Every structure is written in C-alpha cells, then in structure tokens.
Amino acid sequence: xxxxxxxxxxxxxxxxxxxxxxxxxxxxxxxxxxxxxxxxxxxxxxxxxxxxxxxxxxxxxxxxxxxxxxxxxxxxxxxxxxxxxxxxxxxxxxxxxxxxxxxxxxxxxxxxxxxxxxxxxxxxxxxxxxxxxxxxxxxxxxxxxxxxxxxxxxxxxxxxxxxxxxxxxxxxxxxxxxxxxxxxxxxxxxxxxxxxxxxxxxxxxxxxxxxxxxxxxxxxxxxxxxxxxxxxxxxxxxxxxxxxxxxxxxxxxxxxxxxxxxxxxxxxxxxxxxxxxxxxxxxxx
Numbered sequence: 001x002x003x004x005x006x007x008x009x010x011x012x013x014x015x016x017x018x019x020x021x022x023x024x025x026x027x028x029x030x031x032x033x034x035x036x037x038x039x040x041x042x043x044x045x046x047x048x049x050x051x052x053x054x055x056x057x058x059x060x061x062x063x064x065x066x067x068x069x070x071x072x073x074x075x076x077x078x079x080x081x082x083x084x085x086x087x088x089x090x091x092x093x094x095x096x097x098x099x100x101x102x103x104x105x106x107x108x109x110x111x112x113x114x115x116x117x118x119x120x121x122x123x124x125x126x127x128x129x130x131x132x133x134x135x136x137x138x139x140x141x142x143x144x145x146x147x148x149x150x151x152x153x154x155x156x157x158x159x160x161x162x163x164x165x166x167x168x169x170x171x172x173x174x175x176x177x178x179x180x181x182x183x184x185x186x187x188x189x190x191x192x193x194x195x196x197x198x199x200x201x202x203x204x205x206x207x208x209x210x211x212x213x214x215x216x217x218x219x220x221x222x223x224x225x226x227x228x229x230x231x232x233x234x235x236x237x238x239x240x241x242x243x244x245x246x247x248x249x250x251x252x253x254x255x256x257x258x259x260x261x262x263x264x265x266x267x268x269x270x271x272x273x274x275x276x277x278x279x280x281x282x283x284x285x
Contacts, residue, residue, distance in 0.1 A: 007088060007093065008095040009085070010098070011098055013099070013103060013144045016144045017145070019058065020147065028054075029054065030149075031147060032059075032141060032150045033046045033047055033057065033058070033093075034059075034152070036062065037081065038078035038084070038192035038195070039083070040182075040192065042190040045182050046153060047091035049177065050149065050177075058096070058145065058147075059084075059097070060096075060098075060099075062104065064137040067127075067132075067133030068133070069129065069130070084096075112136045113135040113166065114132050115166055115169070119131035119162055123158050123159070126271065131158075131162045135163070138163055139170065142174050146173075148174065149177050150177065151177045152178055153178070154282070155182075155191070155281070156280070157282045160178050161254060181281075181282075186206060186209075187209035188202070189209060189280075189281045196276070198275065202274075205243075205277075207237045208270055211232075211237050212282065214232050215229050215250075224262050225260070226259055226262055226266075229250050229268065230250055233248045237272065246273065249270075251268075252266065253265060262285050265284060266284070266285045270282065
C-alpha cells in the first residue's frame with residue numbers, strides 16, 4: 001500500500017515546471033498521468049503503475065475544451081475534483097495539476113499541434129479536430145512537466161497512436177507507458193462517460209465488450225480476415241438494435257489504417273452511441 005501523504009495542488013504552468021524540476025534535483029524521476037478528471041479505477045491503475053515505477057507522480061485534471069466539438073459534451077462532462085483528489089492521494093500521487101482554461105489557452109494563443117492524416121482516422125474522422133486538441137494539450141503538459149514517463153490507458157488506443165507519433169515527431173524525451181484496459185466485472189470498459197448511462201443503456205452497452213471478446217476468440221482460433229472479424233463484431237452489436245455503431249474495424253495500430261489481414265499487434269477498435277453517450281472499446285490482437 002502506498003504511504004498516504006499530503007497532496008500538493010498546482011494551478012500554473014510555472015508552478016508545475018518548478019515542482020517537476022525540484023523532484024529531479026532530488027534524484028527522482030517524474031511520472032505524469034494526464035486526465036480530464038471524473039477519475040475511476042482505470043485512472044487509479046495508471047497512478048499505481050506510475051507509483052510502482054518509483055516516479056514522483058503528478059496527475060493533471062483538466063477538461064480540455066479543444067478536443068470537444070461544438071455539439072459535444074464539454075459543458076456537462078462529469079467533474080468531481082474533491083473525489084478525484086482523494087482517489088489520487090490513496091494511490092500515492094504527490095501532486096495535482098489543475099489549471100484554468102485561461103492558464104492553458106491564453107487569449108492570444110493561436111498555436112496548435114496537428115499530427116496530419118493520422119489524426120483524421122477513427123475518432124478523428126468522427127470528431128473533426130479532436131486529435132488536434134488532444135495533441136496540443138498533451139504537448140503543453142509534456143513541455144511544462146518535462147516528465148520521464150507519461151501514463152495512458154489502452155482504452156484510448158487511437159489516442160495512444162496519435163501521442164506516440166507526437167512524441168516521436170517532436171523528439172520529446174518522455175516515454176509513453178500504455179496500461180491495460182480496466183473493466184467492470186461484466187466486461188464493460190471503465191469510462192467517465194459511463195455515468196451518463198441509464199440502467200437500460202448500461203445493459204445495452206455490454207455488446208461492445210462482447211464484440212471485442214468475439215473478435216479475440218475468432219483470432220485465437222485462427223481467423224485472420226479483417227473483414228470477417230469486423231462482420232462478426234457487428235453481428236454481436238446488432239443484437240442491440242438501438243445502438244448506433246460509429247465504427248468496428250481492424251486496423252494497423254501505428255497508422256490506424258484499415259488492413260486486409262490481422263497479425264499480432266493489430267488493433268480491433270469499436271465506437272458506438274448508446275443513447276446519447278459515445279463509448280469506445282478495443283483489443284490488441
């Protein structure tokens with residue numbers, strides 16, 4: 001069990017940079033866990049991984065407006081700062097970075113990070129500008145915190161691909177650490193947006209994880225055709241006709257482009273709307 005300690009809260013980029021450099025002056029590495037708050041057990045697993053690695057761990061809590069479209073849920077995205085801080089403290093986190101929008105995006109700011117066509121695939125196709133917003137805020141955090149390690153969940157597999165390219169292209173010294181998806185006992189991937197689901201919608205949402213398991217089972221039995229794997233997944237999701245599928249696709253994890261045949265390391269990803277709530281899930285074959 002981590003030793004519980006006082007949790008320091010930082011609100012400015014200058015304070016974040018100073019805190020990070022102070023840790024390194026003491027011979028400590030810095031681990032950053034970027035989040036938008038509404039923390040759950042999936043986030044907790046990232047924090048535990050960072051603490052176990054021996055890092056001085058800081059969690060950013062910032063609902064990033066630039067990754068939301070004009071008709072998306074920025075205003076109603078769940079916010080639970082006090083509970084988030086307590087969960088971080090129990091994981092052994094040493095500091096929280098909780099800036100204002102104005103701190104991260106001054107009125108005069110006009111610079112954004114664009115990762116090219118990679119940012120237009122999967123969630124980037126359905127949510128134009130989404131990955132530009134993600135890449136921009138993560139770049140700002142990496143520049144400010146200068147962490148040795150940054151921890152992300154596999155549930156956001158397309159985001160991981162985008163951020164790997166960001167780090168490679170911009171020559172950041174940070175190592176990205178990707179941690180496994182954390183699921184409820186019935187298989188539903190943990191997500192802050194699960195809080196939006198009614199009881200009936202939550203039951204319907206289980207077909208996403210069921211489609212993932214179906215693809216995994218077929219692949220383990222030797223099926224390699226991407227189109228057949230996708231068809232099998234769609235057949236599972238079709239058992240809940242009210243779910244609106246955005247994509248259920250087999251892609252190269254590095255490029256997010258469609259492929260004909262799955263190989264080890266291939267990504268199967270699914271996104272769908274359950275009621276008004278957009279959910280994602282995936283597996284690495």
